[in-house]
Amino acid sequence: MRFSANLGFLWADLPLPDAIHAAKDHGFDAVECHWPYAFDPGDVRAALTATGLTMLGLNTARGDVDAGENGLSALPERIDDARAAIDAALAYARAIDAQNIHVMAGFASGPDAHQVFVENLRYACTAAASQGATILIEPLNRHDAPGYFLQTADQAVRILDAVAMPNIKLMFDCYHVQMMEGDLSHRLAALKDRIGHIQFASVPDRGAPDHGEVNYAHVFEVIRSLGYDQPLGAEYKPNGPTVQTLNWLTHWR
Numbered sequence: 001m002r003f004s005a006n007l008g009f010l011w012a013d014l015p016l017p018d019a020i021h022a023a024k025d026h027g028f029d030a031v032e033c034h035w036p037y038a039f040d041p042g043d044v045r046a047a048l049t050a051t052g053l054t055m056l057g058l059n060t061a062r063g064d065v066d067a068g069e070n071g072l073s074a075l076p077e078r079i080d081d082a083r084a085a086i087d088a089a090l091a092y093a094r095a096i097d098a099q100n101i102h103v104m105a106g107f108a109s110g111p112d113a114h115q116v117f118v119e120n121l122r123y124a125c126t127a128a129a130s131q132g133a134t135i136l137i138e139p140l141n142r143h144d145a146p147g148y149f150l151q152t153a154d155q156a157v158r159i160l161d162a163v164a165m166p167n168i169k170l171m172f173d174c175y176h177v178q179m180m181e182g183d184l185s186h187r188l189a190a191l192k193d194r195i196g197h198i199q200f201a202s203v204p205d206r207g208a209p210d211h212g213e214v215n216y217a218h219v220f221e222v223i224r225s226l227g228y229d230q231p232l233g234a235e236y237k238p239n240g241p242t243v244q245t246l247n248w249l250t251h252w253r
């Protein structure tokens with residue numbers, strides 16, 4: 001298996017360029033991030049070039065974080081801001097050659113939110129197509145993100161179908177899907193062709209994947225047997241220095 005370090009959580013204490021080097025030094029095959037915007041894209045690109053790692057993806061900005069926002073694209077009253085966040089994410093992705101942009105929905109509910117999310121995603125897909133990029137949507141579980149618009153893989157598929165554009169995919173985060181719906185093996189098989197990126201963490205504590213209610217030895221074998229060969233995103237919260245939580249990587253790589 002190949003693994004990507006999610007630098008939103010792993011080496012989150014380091015500036016992003018240094019975290020990229022740390023991921024390379026400890027054997028990761030790729031990196032991904034959440035919100036890289038505080039860092040000069042030139043410095044991030046230099047670290048990627050020096051290490052030979054690819055930044056798989058990044059997220060659109062959350063909005064007013066101090067006010068509790070967690071994405072804008074399903075908020076009917078924030079369409080202009082959502083599209084500005086999409087434009088900014090695409091520009092940053094272009095500067096560092098990142099393929100995937102996770103468009104964050106935000107806290108919302110109801111048919112208007114669905115419709116606005118679909119329309120903003122169509123806008124994102126059209127803009128992304130001109131740089132060969134892919135748009136991702138990700139269900140977040142109700143314990144960590146109560147009230148988040150997109151909560152389940154089933155709902156995500158309805159949105160993918162409504163958007164109906166070729167460059168939109170599902171970010172299948174095994175941690176969130178297990179918390180909300182379970183049945184990981186069947187869901188991975190059923191959704192294989194809709195998945196753009198896979199992430200993982202232990203459940204329910206979102207730690208390293210070597211403990212908890214999900215047997216990742218089995219899940220990784222399912223993923224491998226489906227012919228999915230992209231790096232899997234280690235998006236867990238280390239319970240100490242990241243380097244002390246990497247036994248699983250040596251084991252499964």
Ligand SMILES: O=C(O)[C@@H](O)C(=O)CO
Nearest residue numbers: 034059102138173199235
């Ligand atoms: O699972 C997560 O939390 C992330 O993948 C993310 O991008 C949004 O917080």
Ligand SMILES: [Mg+2]
Nearest residue numbers: 138173199235
């Ligand atoms: Mg995730």
